[in-house]
Amino acid sequence: MSLYRADLHVHTSASPDGRSSLEEIARAARRAGLDAVAITDHNLCTPVPERLEGVLLIPGCEVSTRAGHITGLFLTRPLPAWEAPPAPEEAVAAIRDCGGLAALAHPFQRPGAAPEKFTFPLDGLEAANGRACCKVPRANALAAALAEARGLPPVGGSDAHDQAEVGNAWTELEAEELTLDGLRAALAAGRCRAVLAKNTPRLRKGLSQWTKARRAGKGLMKAAAYVCWCALLDALRPLGRNG
Numbered sequence: 001m002s003l004y005r006a007d008l009h010v011h012t013s014a015s016p017d018g019r020s021s022l023e024e025i026a027r028a029a030r031r032a033g034l035d036a037v038a039i040t041d042h043n044l045c046t047p048v049p050e051r052l053e054g055v056l057l058i059p060g061c062e063v064s065t066r067a068g069h070i071t072g073l074f075l076t077r078p079l080p081a082w083e084a085p086p087a088p089e090e091a092v093a094a095i096r097d098c099g100g101l102a103a104l105a106h107p108f109q110r111p112g113a114a115p116e117k118f119t120f121p122l123d124g125l126e127a128a129n130g131r132a133c134c135k136v137p138r139a140n141a142l143a144a145a146l147a148e149a150r151g152l153p154p155v156g157g158s159d160a161h162d163q164a165e166v167g168n169a170w171t172e173l174e175a176e177e178l179t180l181d182g183l184r185a186a187l188a189a190g191r192c193r194a195v196l197a198k199n200t201p202r203l204r205k206g207l208s209q210w211t212k213a214r215r216a217g218k219g220l221m222k223a224a225a226y227v228c229w230c231a232l233l234d235a236l237r238p239l240g241r242n243g
Contacts, residue, residue, distance in 0.1 A: 005170045
């Protein structure tokens, strides 16, 4: 068995708010010392080669459900295209049907989220997310506690929306080999731990919202104001190691 680092929550420019290409993401992952990254664009199964820049690429998708976001990891075929957010149980069943594992993403990143909301079946729970602490400082701690309470494998992902964020959080996996099957087996067996390297500055989130507004051609003033607000908060109250 060997230990491998995999950032299991990364967005490319295929996401409406993503700011870096797949090639840029792969190069950033290599620089960060990662062995693998999961490409989890919003409600989109972006096709990926098996490896790029020497980094193993894990096919995935972040599904917006009625109970929050769920990442499908190690997908062997694309998920169905839902016209409206599905029930979480439906999303998990579809992910599993497509050969993947379903992990609950950043469950406590918004104020007021209660553990009782997340009682549906899961294969893992994101206990370290690089962006989760922007509004709720204890978001990752709460997620880690829920993962332990439910006996779910804890996973980590940067939730990167540009190359500068890749590797801010990752999953350490004890696997027999650095392959999709090897890492999937390690996660399914719970041979993993979530690692937070650092919290992503709020400004990065502001910039991704600006990108989303610019592409949509609306809400530009609001998005610009949000970028300025995020920069101000970073200056006045920078996020520490634990938010």
